[in-house]
Amino acid sequence: MDDCVTIKKKHLQRPIFRLRCLVKQLEKGDINVVDLKKNIEYAASVLEAVYIDETRKLLDTEDELSDIQSDSVPLEVRDWLASTFTREMGIVKRRPEEKPKFRSIVHAVQAGIFVERMYRRTSSMVGLAYPAEVIVTFKIPVPNLISFAEALEVGYSKYKNPYHNLIHAADVTQTVHYIMIHTGIMHWLTELEILAMIFAAAVHDYEHTGTTNNFHIQTRSDVAILYNDRSVLENHHVSAAYRLMQEEEMNILANLTKDDWRELRSLVIEMVLSTDMSGHFQQIKTMRHTLQQTEGVDKAKAMSLILHAADISHPAKSWELHYRWTMALMEEFFRQGDKEAALGLQFSPLCDRKSTLVAQSQIGFIDFIVEPTFSLLTDSMEKIVMPLIEEASKSESPAFGTPSQNSLGAVSNAEAQRRPSFKSTSDGGTHTENSLATVDLTSFKDNLMKIIQANKERWKELAVEEELVKNVGEQEKDQSRNSTDAQLQEETTRIQNESSQGSDGTTCPPRSIVLQVVSFDTPLSDESNSEKCTNSDPNQKDLTDAQQETQNTDPLNGEPKHCKKSEDSVKATEKEALIQN
Ligand code: AMP
Ligand code: ZN
Numbered sequence: 001m002d003d004c005v006t007i008k009k010k011h012l013q014r015p016i017f018r019l020r021c022l023v024k025q026l027e028k029g030d031i032n033v034v035d036l037k038k039n040i041e042y043a044a045s046v047l048e049a050v051y052i053d054e055t056r057k058l059l060d061t062e063d064e065l066s067d068i069q070s071d072s073v074p075l076e077v078r079d080w081l082a083s084t085f086t087r088e089m090g091i092v093k094r095r096p097e098e099k100p101k102f103r104s105i106v107h108a109v110q111a112g113i114f115v116e117r118m119y120r121r122t123s124s125m126v127g128l129a130y131p132a133e134v135i136v137t138f139k140i141p142v143p144n145l146i147s148f149a150e151a152l153e154v155g156y157s158k159y160k161n162p163y164h165n166l167i168h169a170a171d172v173t174q175t176v177h178y179i180m181i182h183t184g185i186m187h188w189l190t191e192l193e194i195l196a197m198i199f200a201a202a203v204h205d206y207e208h209t210g211t212t213n214n215f216h217i218q219t220r221s222d223v224a225i226l227y228n229d230r231s232v233l234e235n236h237h238v239s240a241a242y243r244l245m246q247e248e249e250m251n252i253l254a255n256l257t258k259d260d261w262r263e264l265r266s267l268v269i270e271m272v273l274s275t276d277m278s279g280h281f282q283q284i285k286t287m288r289h290t291l292q293q294t295e296g297v298d299k300a301k302a303m304s305l306i307l308h309a310a311d312i313s314h315p316a317k318s319w320e321l322h323y324r325w326t327m328a329l330m331e332e333f334f335r336q337g338d339k340e341a342a343l344g345l346q347f348s349p350l351c352d353r354k355s356t357l358v359a360q361s362q363i364g365f366i367d368f369i370v371e372p373t374f375s376l377l378t379d380s381m382e383k384i385v386m387p388l389i390e391e392a393s394k395s396e397s398p399a400f401g402t403p404s405q406n407s408l409g410a411v412s413n414a415e416a417q418r419r420p421s422f423k424s425t426s427d428g429g430t431h432t433e434n435s436l437a438t439v440d441l442t443s444f445k446d447n448l449m450k451i452i453q454a455n456k457e458r459w460k461e462l463a464v465e466e467e468l469v470k471n472v473g474e475q476e477k478d479q480s481r482n483s484t485d486a487q488l489q490e491e492t493t494r495i496q497n498e499s500s501q502g503s504d505g506t507t508c509p510p511r512s513i514v515l516q517v518v519s520f521d522t523p524l525s526d527e528s529n530s531e532k533c534t535n536s537d538p539n540q541k542d543l544t545d546a547q548q549e550t551q552n553t554d555p556l557n558g559e560p561k562h563c564k565k566s567e568d569s570v571k572a573t574e575k576e577a578l579i580q581n
Helices: 003-011 015-028 033-059 062-069 075-085 102-123 132-137 142-157 166-183 191-203 213-218 222-226 232-244 258-273 277-292 299-311 319-342 358-394 413-418 441-497 567-578
Strands: none
Touching: 015 033, 075 277, 075 358, 142 166, 142 232, 166 191, 166 299, 166 358, 166 441, 191 232, 191 258, 191 299, 213 222, 213 232, 213 319, 222 232, 232 258, 258 299, 277 299, 277 358, 299 358, 319 358, 319 441, 358 441
């Protein structure tokens, strides 16, 4: 009896054994065409089913979002997370029992993702064959760079946004720079890719209107019409920045070859579009899936994750900075809420300045968005950089000449040559600034997670007070309503009893809850106190320690300024503001 018969009973249903049997039978020449066809068809159908199933698993964002349904997250925060970080459109409030239908989104994007992925596979091969000199010798003309940077500043200041202003652009650019150095990922990237990262960060919110994509869609703004409601702002940021460079004196990419220009553009477009928060869960899911595969990580996807993480990185910075950025964003949201009220539109989540639960929303933001993003970022960096570190440590030469894997797992000498090298120290060692040898991913991760946790704890403290204020406000509202009802009753009776005399009964209007929004006209800092803004724990390194420049600028009005409030006085300000009414 042949092998096929012995394994038949146990494994006949398993296509892999069927196929192996077929091969054996073919070798022996004892199979008829009808059987062969039937078996191949069967194997194809099984493979197809597995493919579809895997695809669904890959794209199913419901897993990540199901936690948001947890009762511990207030409805308003859940609504905001779902409407901001998924492609769910519209701002209509759901009733608690209704579950968002994320599956439909999943199915809608399935085809697109796969076509796009296949496209990247071929397109990212382009550019690997360029001689190193092309990239090494290109220069950005300095006058063009100055004109371009000035125009960017003007664009970022156009709408006088409390949050999406030039300081945010500088902050994100600095953070991208920090991540590239401290994770060692810069050693995996080519010079052109590093330029693309910095450039994308600098332009990623150019001419931001201070309102959300959803607001543009709801108000049918020109940009929403122009970009067909798809990543409206992000499309505008990248398009408008490129439009600037159409002017000769601002063309900082004038010396790039045609191919490099195209490659850079393709990366920048992908990265900036990936800052559209409605793609967040999909992006996380896709990247997580990539990490489980043996093949190399797609460079554009890794770079997009770095930019996305930098864009939401303030919860990984010192409390003072995080708090200020949060308040700046809240003020921007509230200004949108004011516009919505004026236009007779429903408030978007977190946009009603009278009832938004700031602290609670921050806990949700950190739990569901920030922590998973940074955890994925550090895992991705580990997967990419650890092999480079191992290679480098094996290498005798101080120069880092060993080729490593590119985005698709192939090895390219040209690419390896383009990488920044270990610079020899005077004693011939390899431990120099920014070299792979100095990369410590474990501390990078631990420090970030520690800071994020500490910030979350601060919000938790504030959430208790926020809840108290909210309850007091509601009680007062109820009391006021009851007393108004009683007074009305009394009044009606009096009027009925005492003919038509006017009423002098006044009611105390309900005390509205004013959350801890600091004034955006007066900076948070106290001029008399020139203390510099530092981490409360000097041993904790956050994303800002690479450059103090950004840390010492005031996100509220865009003016460079030292952060002058001590931690305690900031806290006092929060508490004061919390109980303002
Ligand atoms: P971008 O608009 O490109 O700056 O992307 C950042 C987005 O992340 C913001 O528009 C918000 O939707 C979200 N985000 C950032 N920080 C916070 C925060 N502290 N609380 C809530 N959402 C935030
Ligand atoms: Zn941004």
